Amino acid sequence: MKILVFSDVHANYEALKEILNVIDKGNYDKVIFLGDLVNFGPSPNECVDLIKKRKDIIYLYGNHELYFMGHVKLDPIKSCIVNWTKDHLTKENLNFLLNNNKLYYSIKYNDKVLMFKHFFTKKNYKNNPFRSVNDEYIDDNNCDYLFLGHDHDNKEFKINDTNVYIIGSIGTKKDAYYYTIDLDDNINIERHVLK
DSSP states (O other): OEEEEEOOOTTOHHHHHHHHHHHHHHTOSEEEEOSOOSSSSSOHHHHHHHHHTOTTEEEBOOHHHHHTTTOSOOOHHHHHHHHHHHHHSOHHHHHHHHHSOBSEEEEEETTEEEEEESSOBOSOOSSOOBOOTTSOOOOTTOOSEEEEOSSSSOEEEEETTEEEEEOOOSSSOSSEEEEEEEESSSEEEEEEEEO
């Protein structure tokens, strides 16, 4: 099985088109997008329109999708960004953001669990479902590999026995990364630069 993982587009239409070109050339069995499709960038409708057409992408909620649902208390700057995006999204695209996603996705492979999320997740997420990386991490999902978005910088580290890969943002950074995972006899994980 061949998997591609990317995250944090933030309404950067050109970056999204580029990762979709990579996906189309790669013959992937699964493509997992870790959330934050909109906000910050100037092209929210164009990005939503592209993702809506793609039935091959597993689309997880990021905090920026959750901002539209009113579950997260926003500071004035984030509130301004969300309101600008809301004012520019079509009703259909806003409904798509609100109704087509989930917080987690996991794959079990040879007694190993690969977990995909936007970020470390709190058990009670009425106000904010995402923990800070500085919060104490409790491995309540018992996964061996954890793939995360949210933090726009790419990082790799271990927490206890869990290999953590923070993908980074393809839409806000010059060094934009995505990951591929090959599940054959082993689990082979590679980082790539989006050009």
